[in-house]
Amino acid sequence: MRLIKTLLTVLILAVSFNVSAQKVKLKKGNVLVDGEQWLTYQxxxxxxxxxxxxxxxxSEIIFIKLVKIPGEEPRTQSNPDGNLVFTEVSFLGKDLKYExxxxxxxxxxxxxxxxxVVNNDxxxxxxxxxxxxxxxxxxFSDRLNNTTIIINESSNNGSGVNIKIGN
Structure with missing residues (x-):
């Protein structure tokens, strides 16, 4: 009996999430939400x-681009080049973006x-x-633009300054 109640609860939750979610399609240059055109795309x-x-x-109002920066992430078997990959979303005319x-x-x-984010007009x-x-x-870009400069006064010959620039 408890199993039936649990399954029924899961089914009800799944249906409620499905009903409230909008279906977005990209079709022939149109962004369709629940079958209605919202924006166009290229x-x-x-x-x-x-x-x-x-x-x-x-008017182009939003620009989305994939950014790939090699060597910024730890190298792993699934990411041998250490690529940092993220998407940048820019709101044109506002000079605003998020990643x-x-x-x-x-x-x-x-x-x-x-x-x-888009008004009816x-x-x-x-x-x-x-x-x-x-x-x-x-x-991601905040992390990449954060440069640390280390000044080390010790050197092998006793004169000069060693500077290391990096993270």
Whole structure:
């Protein structure tokens, strides 16, 4: 009896999550949410390094690009080159961006829709954009731009200064 109650609870939860989730599709240059056109896009394919989103006025408002920096992560069997790979989402005309790791273009677009970053008139909603940036930030580029300079006064010949620049 307990097993039946547990299965019923899981089934109800699964159905409720399925009902509330919007279905995002990228089809023939259109971003469709539950079958309705939201924005248009260019590129955004699985092998494209960039993705551009346009409003109904054909103005590019969001630019998404895949960033790959070799040698910035520990080298492992699954990452022998130590590549740091993340996606940068830029809100054009605002000079604002955030970075995220491990999501597809479609997943990022779904997040943008859920966050209501685009107003009904096709403009960017500053408050919602700022909230997303506050949530995700730019942790990867912040880490890369943080350079440490170490000045070491000891040397083999007793004169000069050794400087090491790096993380």
């Amino acid at each position: 590129e955004c394919g699985m092998f494209d390094g960039v993705c551009s989103l346009y409003n109904s006025n054909e 995220i790791k491990g999501k597809t273009y479609k997943g990022i677009i779904a997040d943008l829709y859920k966050a209501n 096709g403009s960017l909603n500053d408050e919602k954009v700022n909230r997303l940036i506050e949530k995700y930030g730019t942790a």
